[in-house]
Structure formats: C-alpha cells, structure tokens
Amino acid sequence: MEQEITISEEKIIEAARNVFHRKGFDGARMQEIADEAGINKAMLHYYFRSKDQLFEAVFKEALGRIFPMLLSILMSDEPIEENLKKFIPAYIDTIKKHPYLPGFVLHEMTRNPERLTNMVRSVGVASAPPKILQQLQKGMDEGRYIAIAPEQILVSVLAACIFPFVAKPMVKVALGMDDEKFDQFINQRKEQLPEFLLNGIKKK
Amino acid sequence: MEQEITISEEKIIEAARNVFHRKGFDGARMQEIADEAGINKAMLHYYFRSKDQLFEAVFKEALGRIFPMLLSILMSDEPIEENLKKFIPAYIDTIKKHPYLPGFVLHEMTRNPERLTNMVRSVGVASAPPKILQQLQKGMDEGRYIAIAPEQILVSVLAACIFPFVAKPMVKVALGMDDEKFDQFINQRKEQLPEFLLNGIKKK
DNA sequence: ATTTGAATTAACTATTTGGTTAACACACCT
DNA sequence: AGGTGTGTTAACCAAATAGTTAATTCAAAT
Incomplete structure (x- = not known):
C-alpha cells in the first residue's frame, strides 16, 4: 500500500x-x-x-505552468525576432495542453487579487524590469521599431497568445467553428502570429 | 408608490x-x-x-453592452484603417465603464457555452460573414496587406482591446502599476493600439 | 498468526443558501 | 373613515454542501 x-x-x-x-x-x-x-x-x-487547500494546490500548479515560460520570454537576452518566433509557438503549445488554465487563472485572480500579490511577495520575485522592454526601447531609439510604449506591445503579445483560449466559445460562435476547426485555427495561429506581431513593431 | x-x-x-x-x-x-x-x-x-432569472437579466444586459459595437466593427463598410481608428478607442471606452464585464461574459460563456449558442440561435442572428474579413482579404489580394488569415487578425484586434481588462490584476503586478497607472496605461492604449495593429497588417 | 497503523468508506453534522410565506405598511380609491 | 392591493419585511424551510467521525480493510512488521 x-x-x-x-x-x-x-x-x-x-x-x-x-x-x-x-x-x-x-x-x-x-x-x-x-x-x-x-x-x-x-x-x-x-x-x-480543506477545499481551500486543495484549490491552493491546483492554483499554484497552474501558475507554475504558465509563468516560468512567460518569464523566459520577458527575460530573454535574444533579439526580439528570434525570441518571439521561438516562444510564441511554444507558449501556445503549452496552453493547448491545458486550455482551461488561462481562463481559470485570470478568473481567480479577479476574484482574489491579493492572493497573487501575496504569492509574488512571498516568493520574493524581485520582478526585475523585463529585458524585452529594454530590447523594444532600444529598437525604437535606433529607429527600427515604431514609437509605441513597450508595455503596450508586451500586453498585446500576451493577449494574442492567451485570449483565443479564454474566448474560445465566443470565437467558435462568431466564426462558425466546431472543435476541429478551432484546433486548426490555433495551429495556424502558431505559425502566423510571430510574423504579424513582428511586422507590427517594425518601421516601414 | x-x-x-x-x-x-x-x-x-x-x-x-x-x-x-x-x-x-x-x-x-x-x-x-x-x-x-x-x-x-x-x-x-x-x-x-429566481437567481437564475436575475442572472439572465444581467447577462443579457452585458451582451447588449458589448456585442452591438462589436458587430458594427465587424460589419462596417468603411476601409479598415478608418474603421479601426474610430472603433478601437470607442470600444475601449465602452469597456472602461464596466471593466469587469468582459471577464464576466467570458467566464460565464466558458461555464455554459450552450447558453450563447441558444441565444444566438433564438435571436436569429444570421451571422453573415463579417465584412471586415472581406476587406482584409481584398487588401491581401491587392498586395497591400501581408498574407495572414483575416480571422487571425480579427481575433488579435479583439484580444488587444479586451485582454487588458480581463488580465488587469496580472498586468498590474507584472508591470508594477497601481490603479492610476493602469488607467493611464489604458488611455495610452486607446491612442497607440490602432497604429500598432494597422502597422501589423500592412506590407513594408 | 497477531498486531499495528495507514488508507478508505458510509453515515452523519453544521452551516450556508436559494427560496417561501405570512404578516405588515401604506398609498390610493370610494 | 374604511377597504383594497401592491410593495416590503422578518421569520422560516428545505436542499445543498463542506467537513467530521467512527468503523472497516488490508498490507507490512513482529
């Protein structure tokens, strides 16, 4: 036993x-x-x-499944181009394995924002300024990227990866997809998203 | 009385x-x-x-507050450029007035996707193919836009508008914002998002 | 073989919660 | 002034649900 x-x-x-x-x-x-x-x-x-402690276990596991990879995007030293081309598909693949996870985490964060604040504080994440922000800033200063706040771009990248899963029922109805079509849509997204987002920050 | x-x-x-x-x-x-x-x-x-009927009233009201404007984006005859420049800020403003609304709707849709399906069917939304998709397709055929599935762009636009509100607690912690900073962030977003997204679809 | 203790279960408890009901208040009509 | 009916309330009820407990099983140690 x-x-x-x-x-x-x-x-x-x-x-x-x-x-x-x-x-x-x-x-x-x-x-x-x-x-x-x-x-x-x-x-x-x-x-x-208790239910609370069981939930806590699941919630922490969930954070552990999204945030490490997220951090590696934020903190990568690589040029943005390679960084995004590599990690966006990988990140979408990760989410695909647990499609309800992002909605779960976001909803529970809204329900109890202090939990996150406390967790971050207790883990002692020093929350260094993401290097990707500096990279973006540098590209702007050099005139390669258009002038947009790096934070706006960062949130847009995350939004583009995560939102389709959170909004799956809406997307399916709006675009008339069944589950198979939706899966194809996600696979296509893995390929096309880096191109679209990178094109968005580059100057003409 | x-x-x-x-x-x-x-x-x-x-x-x-x-x-x-x-x-x-x-x-x-x-x-x-x-x-x-x-x-x-x-x-x-x-x-x-009952609780169910009270909820139903609130949920329908919520749909009524997001979808009409959404439809006018999807169905506009205007060129995409003007369409997005006009509606993205307006849409963000609408959401700002009820910041919990998108998360609420998305969560409840996940919890009970049939409700949406039934509502759409009962209202008899013929769900004509969004004109914005045709506009995007046309721009691609003419070589003005990069080759990306219009659906991918559409979802990215919605994601960029809606996601920040759904992920507000996460964004605040990740970027070290208080409520005032977050509000400024949203205002900045209204200005910069159309530029970023339009730049993303245009060919160099 | 017997004992021991962790794993497992059915039955139970206390509390929360959606919903009901019977009495009450009060504006309006005659 | 008296009656009528809608709006409003406190008290109550039944079902659901998180959590407990006491009894049972069973593998492993003795």
Whole structure:
C-alpha cells in the first residue's frame, strides 16, 4: 500500500484540476471532484485538509505552468525576432495542453487579487524590469521599431497568445467553428502570429 | 408608490450587476445582492423569480453592452484603417465603464457555452460573414496587406482591446502599476493600439 | 498468526443558501 | 373613515454542501 498514497493523491489532484479549471473555486463541488477521481469524498480531506487547500494546490500548479515560460520570454537576452518566433509557438503549445488554465487563472485572480500579490511577495520575485522592454526601447531609439510604449506591445503579445483560449466559445460562435476547426485555427495561429506581431513593431 | 417599482427594480439590477460581474454566477449570493441594494432579500424574488432569472437579466444586459459595437466593427463598410481608428478607442471606452464585464461574459460563456449558442440561435442572428474579413482579404489580394488569415487578425484586434481588462490584476503586478497607472496605461492604449495593429497588417 | 497503523468508506453534522410565506405598511380609491 | 392591493419585511424551510467521525480493510512488521 505504499504506491497507493501517490496514486490516490495524484488521482485527486488530476480530478481537482479538471473541475477547478472548468468551474472555478465557487463552481467546483468536492463531491464532483471525488466522483471524477473515483474515490470517497473523505479522501479529499484526508490528503488536503480543506477545499481551500486543495484549490491552493491546483492554483499554484497552474501558475507554475504558465509563468516560468512567460518569464523566459520577458527575460530573454535574444533579439526580439528570434525570441518571439521561438516562444510564441511554444507558449501556445503549452496552453493547448491545458486550455482551461488561462481562463481559470485570470478568473481567480479577479476574484482574489491579493492572493497573487501575496504569492509574488512571498516568493520574493524581485520582478526585475523585463529585458524585452529594454530590447523594444532600444529598437525604437535606433529607429527600427515604431514609437509605441513597450508595455503596450508586451500586453498585446500576451493577449494574442492567451485570449483565443479564454474566448474560445465566443470565437467558435462568431466564426462558425466546431472543435476541429478551432484546433486548426490555433495551429495556424502558431505559425502566423510571430510574423504579424513582428511586422507590427517594425518601421516601414 | 408608482415610482418605487422602477426604483427598487433598478436598485436590484444595479446591485446584481456589481455582484455578478465581480463574482460570477456561482460566487454571487442573493443576500449580498440584497445588502448591496439595501433592501430585503425577498424583494429579489418578488421582482425576478429566481437567481437564475436575475442572472439572465444581467447577462443579457452585458451582451447588449458589448456585442452591438462589436458587430458594427465587424460589419462596417468603411476601409479598415478608418474603421479601426474610430472603433478601437470607442470600444475601449465602452469597456472602461464596466471593466469587469468582459471577464464576466467570458467566464460565464466558458461555464455554459450552450447558453450563447441558444441565444444566438433564438435571436436569429444570421451571422453573415463579417465584412471586415472581406476587406482584409481584398487588401491581401491587392498586395497591400501581408498574407495572414483575416480571422487571425480579427481575433488579435479583439484580444488587444479586451485582454487588458480581463488580465488587469496580472498586468498590474507584472508591470508594477497601481490603479492610476493602469488607467493611464489604458488611455495610452486607446491612442497607440490602432497604429500598432494597422502597422501589423500592412506590407513594408 | 497477531498486531499495528495507514488508507478508505458510509453515515452523519453544521452551516450556508436559494427560496417561501405570512404578516405588515401604506398609498390610493370610494 | 374604511377597504383594497401592491410593495416590503422578518421569520422560516428545505436542499445543498463542506467537513467530521467512527468503523472497516488490508498490507507490512513482529
């Protein structure tokens, strides 16, 4: 019965991830998580004392899946061109594996912004100024890029990667897609987005 | 006591809007809405039979506040240049007045995609192919725009407008902003976004 | 074989919460 | 002044739900 510990705990986390990601903290039910994991509800409390702590585990896992790669975009020393061409497709691929994750994180951040503030403070992220901002600034100073606040560009890049997943139902209805078409749309996006965004910052 | 009807009903809708927009259906509490409206909880049921119907009213109101303007972007006959330069700032202004609205709508759509499908079907939106897509296609055929699927551009434009509000807590932390700085950021965005996006589709 | 202790379960508890109801208030009409 | 009906409230109810507990199973140590 040694392996069972990790097996049960893993089943719980996986089920909790599914439910929390789709329904958020308020919409999630402990019973539903237990059912999805195929175990008794008391087990959830046996391994994770409370709904709050189970949620905390899922939420931290979620942050761990988006932010490291995000940081590597922000902090890369590479020229922006290579940086974006490499990381945008990789980032979209990462999100594709957990399509509900961005919406989940954004919704829970809106519900409780202090959590993020505290986490950032407790982890002690010194939050150095992103190098990509400096790169953009340099390109502008040299007259290669158009004059737009680097922060605006940065947010636009993130928006372009993340938004389609957050707005999937809307996009599907607006453009008349089924799930397969939507998947093709995302794959196409991986290819075309770097070109579009880079073209956006370059001077004519 | 004639005027009281509309006054109470208006107070309820306003309170419900505040609470639903911030917390979503699952996180909202009828008692909290009643408190925020400063009236008895039974009044909510007196005017709107159930939580579901109260939510429905708020949700439809929300759709009514985003989609008409969205449609006018999609369906405009104007050249894209003028279209975007005019509507992006106007759209951002609209969202600024109800900053929690986009996140609310997106979250509730994820929670229950059928609702949207049914609404669209029931309203009988024939969902004609957006003219802006044709405009983009034409520009590409004429060699003025770079070769990128018009749908990708369209989603990027929407993403650029909407995402900052959905991700406000994240943006604030990542870029070290307080609420005032964030507001300035949005105002700056209104000015710079059309330029950036138009530059993105134009050939060198 | 017996004991031990962690893993697991069914049944239970306390609280929250959407919804109801019966009484009350009060403007309006006659 | 008295009756009528809508608006409003406090108290209540039933269902849902997070969390608890006591009993059970079972692998591993003795």
